[in-house]
Amino acid sequence: MKLKLFTFLISALFMIPVGVFAHGTEEEHQREMLTATLLNYSFIVSSILLGLGIILFFLIRNQLKTVNVKKQEGRLKRDKLQRWLKLSRWVSVLALLALAVSGVFALTNGTGEEEDIDFMHIHGLGFTNDGTEIYVPAHDGLKVYKNGKWKIPEGEKHDYMGFSMVDNGFYSSGHPAPGSSMKNPLGVVKSTDMGKTLQTLDLYGEVDFHGIGVGYYSHAIYVLTPEPNSRMDDAGLYYSLDETKTWTKSDMKGLEGQPSAITVHPEKENIVVISTNRGVYLSKDYGNSFNNILEGTPVTSVSFTKEGKLLAGGMTDKPSLMEINLESGEKKNIPIPTLSEDDAIGYIAVNPNNEKQIVFTTFEKDIYLTDNFGEKWIQIAKQGKGMNSQTTTNE
Structure with a gap:
């Protein structure tokens, strides 16, 4: 028995x-x-x-x-x-x-070999400051693309959420890796050695933020919290200019629709952009008031370049990618590979040393990279599988 x-x-x-x-x-x-x-x-x-x-x-x-x-x-x-x-x-x-x-x-959860790179989910995207590596946070840790090959870096395989790359590392939230001694959820964490170690900043063991935007050089932190917590009295947008020692709630006047992505100007800590199913909303006063600069277009992803131009992945009759000059208002379409009708751009990143080098992920976990502002793309991941660089012709 x-x-x-x-x-x-x-x-x-x-x-x-x-x-x-x-x-x-x-x-x-x-x-x-x-x-x-x-x-x-x-x-x-x-x-x-x-x-x-x-x-x-x-x-x-x-x-x-x-x-x-x-x-x-x-x-x-x-x-x-x-x-x-x-x-x-x-x-x-x-x-x-x-x-x-x-x-x-x-x-079998990834051995570091190229053919074993899998993405259960993709939770962010970013270039290192020297522009030589692309970091992709997945459900089971970070994946790195460099010189045409994928690898798994050192460090625990945390489930990073709200991943935001900055000049000296990254900020994130999420959940600890299986077997980790860290508390769940991670709250707001920071790494200056690309994930080998993590510094806990705030709300450790309390909150998993999915929406985080951090200024690439300013390190101004903006978070979207769906509910109150021990540091934030209400749901909404909050920002911190002192590494989470203090938080300030934004009024969010003029913001409409369901937020899909958030990005912060690389240097100007007062400028934050939130995309929704109704367009791209720009704030120049720490998120207190927003103006729609791409009205009528559902936008799934936004990201700033080093120079402060904005890239937006939108959905009209088909997925699209656009560069917006916030100073002049000029909008420029960037050619992208043909995506399936059910797919869309999930995350965008621009090389800080080369504005023409752009990488984006899709909802179906494809990843595309261009070195010439969309004239030619290579596919470096297909349906969640890391792959050798393959030329993709724009259509």
């Missing part, structure tokens, strides 16, 4: 229907998080059970040597101990099997 119960528990550990726990607008994301968490816990539980099983086996075997089988009482005790010995063997075998299965899943 005990053996059957144990077998059932081990089997159930790998057969839990994760989907029943997920709900809401981020069902897929939560399902993948739960899957990773369950695999991590199964690895830990299996390791503990294997250790207990081995210890139990040797303790029982040693105790059997001391049993006097000449007496009826001793023989009954021997039979009982032998049943426990058999159970300890099965515990060890099943725990070892479970450990092997969870270990295989963990090892």
Whole structure:
């Protein structure tokens, strides 16, 4: 009976229907998080059970040597101990099997080789300050594209959300990697060594911000919070100019529609842009008032260049990419590869050392890169799989 119960528990550990726990607008994301968490816990539980099983086996075997089988009482005790010995063997075998299965899943979660780069989700995009590397935060940690190849950098594989690259690293929020000692959620964190280590700034263990924008050089931090927390009395837009020591709530007058992305001017901490399903909203007074500078166009992504020009990924009859000069109001279309009718631009980044080099991701987890302002694009990821550079012809 005990053996059957144990077998059932081990089997159930790998057969839990994760989907029943997920709900809401981020069902897929939560399902993948739960899957990773369950695999991590199964690895830990299996390791503990294997250790207990081995210890139990040797303790029982040693105790059997001391049993006097000449007496009826001793023989009954021997039979009982032998049943426990058999159970300890099965515990060890099943725990070892479970450990092997969870270990295989963990090892296949990306080995650093190009063909193994997968993106469960994409939560941001950015160039390093020298312009040589592109960082892509995914559900299972950072991925880096450099010289035509993908790699996995050092550091824990945190589930970064609201990822914002700056001149000396990045700011982010999200959830810690399976097995990490960090609290969940991360609150607002910062890294100056590209994810090798994280500095916790605020709301650690309390909030997971999906909407974060940080000035590339100013490091002015803007966050969209969906509900109150210990530092913010109401839902809405807040900003900090002192590394989260203080927060100020913005009035957000004139902003309409459902926010989809947020970006902050690289140098001018007072300028913030939020895109919605009704256009692109620009504020020059710390988010207190907004004006729609691309009215009538649903916009899925926005990003500033080093010089302060704005790139916007929009959706009219098809996905599009546009550069907007905030000083003159001039708008310039940038040719992009043909995307499927259900796809759209998710994130955009511009090389700080080369305005003509642009990279963008899509909802379907494709990633495209151009070195010449859209004249020619190469595809560096397809449906969540990192790939060799392949030329894509604009249509």
